[in-house]
Amino acid sequence: MALAKRKPNKWPVEAEEVDVALIGGGVLSATIGLILNELQPDWKIVGYERLPKVAKESSNPWNNAGTGHAGLCELNYTKERPDGTMDNAKPVQINEQFQQTRQLWAHLVEKGILGLPETFVNPCPHMSIVTGNDDVEFLRKRWESLRTNPLFAAMEFSDDQEKIREWAPMLVDGRDPQEHIAVTYDPTGTDVDFGSITTQIFNYLDFHGVNVETSKEVTDLKQNTDGTWTLRIVDRGEFGGKKSGEKFVRAKFVFNGSGGWALKMLQKAGIPEVQGYALFPVTGAFMSTDDPSVVEQHKVKVYAKPPVGAPPMSNPHMDARIINGSRSVLFGPYAGIDPRFLKYGSVLDMPKMIRTDNVGAVLNVAKDSIPLIKMLATMIFMTPAQKLAEMRAFAPKASITDWHMIKAGQRAQIIKTDAKGKGGSLEFGTEVVTSADGTLGAVLGASPGASTAVPIVLDVLSRCFPDKIGEWEPRFKEMIPSYGEKLSDNPERAYEVMEHTAKALKLAGPAKTQG
Template identity: 50%
Template sequence: MLHLLYKFKGKRLVKMSNGETKTDVILIGAGIMSATLGTLLKELVPEWEITVFEKLSKAGEESSNEWNNAGTGHAALCELNYTNERPDGSVDISKAIKVNEQFQVSMQFWSHLVNSKLIANPQDFIRQLPHMSLVHGEENVTFLKKRFEALSNNPLFQGMEFSDNTEKLMEWIPLVMQNRTSKEPIAATKIDTGTDVNFGALTNMLFEHLESKDVVMNYNRSVNDIKRTSDGSWKLKVRNSVTGNVEHHTAKFVFIGGGGGSIHLLQKSGIPEGRRIGGFPVSGIFMVCNNPDVVAQHHAKVYGKAKVGAPPMSVPHLDTRFIDNKKTLLFGPFAGFSPRFLKNGSMFDLITSVKPDNLVTMLAAGAKNMSLTKYLIQQVLLSKEKRMEELREFIPNAKSEDWDLIVAGQRVQVIKDTEEGGKGTLQFGTEVVSAVDGSIAALLGASPGASTAVHVMLEVLTKCFPEHINEWEPKIKQMIPSYGLSLMDNPKLLQNIHTSTAETLRLSEKEPVFC
């Protein structure tokens, strides 16, 4: 067995005589995905040795960082892009159901971790917060009402309310409704069981737990190359960015969870499944309110409707956030373009990701997405005052001096050939690419991302460890009672899970007053 090839002392692996270090599992990237996969594996097979490599000096600093993402517990409660209107006028809620069920899996796993005392103080990473959708114009109001009727009849969305009454909306969102002079029809839906999730805080909690279980954390380490060895293992060439030293590490299983940087490593692995895949980076900018009096007037996540040509990740929203135990108000995101695949990446990331096998795919994507390119150029050229004008669609009396700009994280949308979309189809979602033998897997894509981390990592386990999944199933069901079941089809189980997770995660407790 692999773990007999080396000795483990404390939290350090002893190197073999040839300078290589061997381990069972290597996780590349110290974000929420690697943290979740590592935690699942330590629960299922605690004897497996796990090593983590992160290019930055600490965990959760890229896409998982609380300032680099929307922090929404993506449960499709407010995101209009998860519900599409069919040609016959009806609303398709199938994607909303899928996303909601996946988020419920995360909630159950987090509750298990709290109940097992593996992590503490759930309010440090999750809080209950109303989720709302807000639209303007007669056509959009009609759509929102039909969406509400379709969702509210489903047990997953029980408790959702709809209103086009300005007095009721004033109760729900006073900051948004104050001084609103437009006579244009306006409507909103609200559901009180939404959440705000600080994925940066959660990521650090999980890695602190993993370190206590002898998982070896290696920071300031960039994985420069990854190759298959003659015995089927994977050999990584790793550079220490502090000392400049090059290290070699080998494992039977490798997970590439390095955000946008995953594409380059997937390409270097040489697996056929990684061919003809490219990535399109989209950056983001949020506006953050620096006036506590304004922040105190809003308590919800309010999502609007994306502009024509905008990517789904650019849906405008006015969000209450809890960061470092402080109530904060953000608006955005405004899309932008940078060739970097990571916020701390290289300006050459995009160009070096173009290979002979994906060149045609990338060119086709460029030709098919000219409207997106035009939109991104327009967004990049926006002045702060132009951004304020968009904010005033949500807050009519917003003052420029109350808001600052912050650069959010990079998102890399997957580009690949599909049967439905043909050559160079831009994918908006989260995708796992794995070798046929399950020895390596990479996570690509963006939203809903972190919110569905547990579901996605269970998918990795199923794809990569099929010989173990039956053995692991009882433990998985202990951690996630709905595993293998549809909550929509089991309303009693759904109600029990809602009640238990809310209690364990302390979501029903009265919020403290923040300043």
């Protein structure tokens, strides 16, 4: 396949030769690095992370809410059709994908690659909460339309405050007994420490000859005439310090898992497939507490509907967390505006991404997103009293003195130019981008990327190594038993696979579908 027309590579011929180069030290790079190492132990794989340690950006447990996204509680995944029926295609798809990720984790625990399951994943029921007759009816219909699906068979519904108190007392204590509220409750939900998973995988890879160099920033990459890529890598020394020295690496395949900086790297690579893409960065913060009187009352994750016009990542939620064996509770997010594409990025990230091919989409989204931008700006200047009021919509007796503010990770949502190349839209979720010749793969976007890391990686591999997939598929089935299947279409098979995964990871088991 012909290579894209680019400027000739005039960098030095001297370069370290590798088969695979990973850009970024997050959970996606860890996952594809591990799978490729299992499939091709003879390949030389290297990784580069610009920070002093891996898993310090979006994969860090304090930079996300730790939700194993499975569509159990995220109400924005379900759409109500004009005739009043529920469109649940999205939550079912997300759940199918998360099941594959869980299966890989179970396989890695059984092989001793990952440590004790409780070091990275713990049972944590997922709940949705709504108030008011209309939203209660929406939630009831959502539950009724999902409960016959084997992936959601354990989900329960209640609008009885005393029943809700059994599941999550903080939601009811101090609430008006006459207020009409309803919840769904699914015991198969999880709390995930993606930082722990990432670190454990990279530690294993390092022991098996896959070196991930930290404080090393890939600043540019160019394709050679033979289809390989030459990467310029700068030694950052101590983070924030002066850059000291550079080297060049020539790779047959490059995976760009650098989160918010993935677009920057794709633009530097010059592949035509990235034309028309841009990013809309959103920052966030959470209120956090480890006060025993709070954490002992709240051992679930509870999501509400997002405000009208808010991005899905702004769904208000109150999350039980288990990080390094310690319990805490987060509430938020309090979203805001920040031009950086990474938490430790540059204020010039957003202006530098503008190109002639994406400026129309950026302007179109800016015009259409004025209400969203105003909402985000308003959140920046919320007073403590306003923040407390939002929290008390969940926990009526919450006290601001029990909580402190922490800054979350940066999220860069996709802006995509329409087919005519003029307008554009703000897209939520993640998207795989690969070069036509299959030598470069990348992931753009945000949530639920970490939870769906395995199907994302499988997508990248199928696009970039089509001639190897037939050879690799038996190994895929060993690592991911539902590979090539749709569990929601086969209740008995779904129960079998989910039961095995739950036992391996010490999680709540699935329920058998009822009628």
